[in-house]
Amino acid sequence: MSTNDWDSKLVIGQKAKAPKVTRNTSDLNGAVVGTDKKITAGSNKAHQGTDHQRIAKLDRENEVAPPPKIAPSVGKAIQQGRMDKGLSQKDCAQKINEKPSILQDYESGKAIPNPQILAKLERALGIKLRGADIGKKLEGPKKS
Numbered sequence: 001m002s003t004n005d006w007d008s009k010l011v012i013g014q015k016a017k018a019p020k021v022t023r024n025t026s027d028l029n030g031a032v033v034g035t036d037k038k039i040t041a042g043s044n045k046a047h048q049g050t051d052h053q054r055i056a057k058l059d060r061e062n063e064v065a066p067p068p069k070i071a072p073s074v075g076k077a078i079q080q081g082r083m084d085k086g087l088s089q090k091d092c093a094q095k096i097n098e099k100p101s102i103l104q105d106y107e108s109g110k111a112i113p114n115p116q117i118l119a120k121l122e123r124a125l126g127i128k129l130r131g132a133d134i135g136k137k138l139e140g141p142k143k144s
Helices: 051-061 072-085 089-095 100-108 115-125
Strands: none
Touching (some): 072 089, 072 100, 089 115, 100 115
16 A cells, blocks of 8 residues: 555545636636637538529428418308398307307308318308309299
């Protein structure tokens, strides 16, 4: 054993001192600081070439288009037919067994058209909501 082992001092539970980060010039106190300029500093790597832009454009072209919303004319026809019958949105929704929010979406033109719901609305309101003559009165079955 060496005599240095008895003379050395071991402190348990002390953290090693981390190097101090300088925030401003007064923290330096005459220390020598090395500065290295980074080559890619401040540049945007994503837009260096037009190749990325071309690929992104191709990706956008292949995206699936969102489903079409219901035409505003259909929403106006639903609202007019409901008013003619004297029904509120809630009453009309109960009559066709749907939620009032669905009827509200149809009237505002935010809904994706569902043929089953449109058929229920046509029967309940007595007006056409599909085809060329939207908003006209429904006629009974054709007699020959």
